[in-house]
Amino acid sequence: MAAAPSSLGEHFREELTCSICLELFTRPKVLRCGHTFCLSPCLENLVGRGGALKCPIGRQQVRLPPQGVAGLPDSHIIANMCERLRQQTSLSGETREQPQSVNRCSFHPSEVLKVYCKQCQIPVCEQCLEEAHDDHRITTIKKAAQERGSTIQALINEGKNIMESYLSFLRILREEEKTLNEQKQQTDNSIIQAYNQMVLKLTERKDHLLSESQQSHSDNIEIIQTERNRVLAYLNELFAACDRAEQELQQGWVEFLSQHTTLTGVVGRYRGKAAPTPVQTQPAVFQPTDTPVPVLGHVTVQSLPSAPNLAVPVSRNGAAGGRGHHHGNQRPQPQKVTFGGSGTEQLKFPCGISVSDEDGTLVRTVGQQQGMMHPWYITVDGEGNILVSDQNNHCVYVYNTGGRFLFQFGGHGSGEGQLKRPQGICTDRAGNIIVADSGNSRVEMFDKTGQFLKHIATDMKKPQAVAIATQGQLVVSDSGEHRVSIFQNVLI
Template sequence: MIEKLQKQENHLEETREQAQSENRCSIHPTEEVKLYCKQCNMPVCTECCEEGHDGHPTTGLKKAAQERSSTIQVLINEGRNIMESYLSFLKSLREEEKTLNEQKQQTDNIIIQAYNQMVMKLIQRKDHLLSESGEKHTQNLDKIQTERDRVLADVNELSAACDCAEQELQLGWVKILSQQTALTEVVGKYRGKAAPTPVQTQPAVFQPTDTPVPVLGHVMVQSLPSAPIPAAPASSNDAARGTGHHNGNQKQGEHQPQKLSFGGEGSETGQFQGPSSVTVSGEGEVFVADQGNQRIQVFTLQGTFGREFPTVVSGEEKMDPHDVDMDGEGNLWVVGKTDSAGFAVQYNKLGRVLRKFDLQETGWNRGVAVDTRRNHILITQTTRDRDNKHGEVQVYRPDGTFVRTVGQQQGMKLPQYITVDGEGNILVSDCQRDRVYVYDEDGQCLFSLFVDFENDDQLHLDYASGIYLQ
């Protein structure tokens, strides 16, 4: 209690000192403010009246306060009334927010309930189908067992008869049988201002549809083809005339894959000037490297033109695209060259440059492939020496860090097109040596194949798309 009284006494003393300091003139600190200048609308001391306020009408400070108190009180009341209306508006916002939260929760509950009902129907439908499938399976097994029993009965009967006959033969018998001034200005600012209007909200509601759950399918009895009848060997004359039976995977009368051609020579949309490479996205878009027109054109699998973008390196500098491949994120890697340098550039599907790194300019076209399993970029490289060319495969990380070289020992001369198959094996075509080299994921040569490149044409390899250019 003593400590509390001491704190109260100290607080009162500070209040008295503050009041006394506030009654002191800010210009003449030794003088006490007792007068109010009506002309300047401010409290003054006797020194101020003799100096800056000489001749101005004055009155006592207390009287002046009493004269203006009523005016100030009116402004206070008006300001509080406006404030109350704003507080009321804030309250309405809180209530609206609460209502929206409740409606949202109610809507979510309805959605979850409708989802659970649909899942239950799907589960019931699945169980019904499984049961129906099981019944059909049991019926089939019953038929097999019935037939087995019937045949076994016959076998037993035949076996018994044969055994009996053999015994009789051995016996030698032969028989067969199967989320104040200032006050005046503020109040005046808001006096004529329109009150805020309520926020118009449109809460989302969920209206479940009473449509039936999609039927997964039906269990049906499928008619199986009858067992093939063994054919007699073709005669030598039939084979000579081509009328014998066909062996291998090709079947007589089998429909062959449809060949589709599109484009044409030129620089217009959909035309090409030296198309050098092609790749296909998982969505079925065909990306063609149009080398002469310095662009990539995009088509559907049916050959319909979709869009195009220039193969820029930076700013407005373009390169001739030699080869294109797609990485595991659905972005494109394009290798090519400007007049003085070679580059590997990564674009998104709309043609925005994502990253790039420099390559040594050798004067020869390059090929590129992406090893999605290791996130490596594989690029073919050929020395500039025309008479003694040397080829290899250079392996990089996407940031341009060099990893290793593949294929130095096999004597490749002019490798260009390259791909990586589903098992991580690297396939490279070398047109000068008419060979396709095959390496494992560690760069060890497995074998090479002889390919007849007519007129030095390149064999474009693209394992993922299944599209080839020759």
């Protein structure tokens, strides 16, 4: 193939250049993240102590095979293309430096190619013409080149146009990768910033609590010190009076008599005083807040551009974004109404149930007082009571329309009335409560007060969602068996 135009050659070289040494790849090796680099010296110089290697582009840690970087897979396609590009560059230089040689026959090297065989579509020498092409139609090489040159050139141009489209696509991929790397870095920076802010707030809260503890301690110590100083003053006065009288008593009766009145007054003052009582202090005690582990946030994957979704209005029978209504459970659909987020009057990693009015304003939150851990499905019965299944607590919570806690039923176990990782819930026309007891591979029925009634099904693998159809049939989805079952006559 003739040398590619400079633009194509430059694009080829750009795609086949190692981002470390900025030269054509030499024995290219592919990392697990998909990026390619030269084995030596590029990757060999990047390997740190203990064989650690981090991709220079994606910054991902790469686990090396036992052979080290030499054991990484080779990219034979890139290696072949680099070698072809090197040869092309070398041949192009030789063509410019050397005069054009005479075309010799490959079968008869001493003979010059003089004619073109139209039947075999190859140039031949006079000896070939006599031996194998004597009765074939021939023409001169110059005329054949003129006749076929335009066709060959058209194919070359078409091939180069196709290559250009592929190279353009590769450039798009490269730009997309660059954008992804930048977005990844921005996401990581946001996570780190959120973490630092949370640490700062925790540090400020810690300092505040320590300051309160220190102030309480200082107040108590001040009380003790005040009492200590008061008692020491009493001791000092008594000790001085007694010591002076004792010394004069030892020296003679005249001096002793002079201290009698003073000592009588001092001792008399303290004789009527009540004995010191223990001081009342109030030491500070730390009571940690029983809250879930703080959540920095969530990493979400943006969906591909698509036609705009129509919003689904909130109905009176169900809550948008919930997992069911009084006829049964429905998993969230792509078209939905959402509200909340992180902040005041909004939602953040909820471990309870938040009740909002029709415009999405937070009204109240329930469940935290009862220790709700992992609410999974929610339904509303015919009387407006709210029922919530909790996977981690293995029970169902029941609240009235205003959000006041009524009762809970279930509890971890496999006996009658017990549940294990309950999921879907619904109520029938009589108000009975039907629960997909997923962990026990069964479907249970309770009355409206939470009393066990019966096992509806015990031969399921992982019942997940339940619903009552318009004709009273019970519909159960089994995620373990990948099927849906319909039960007739489930009422008591």
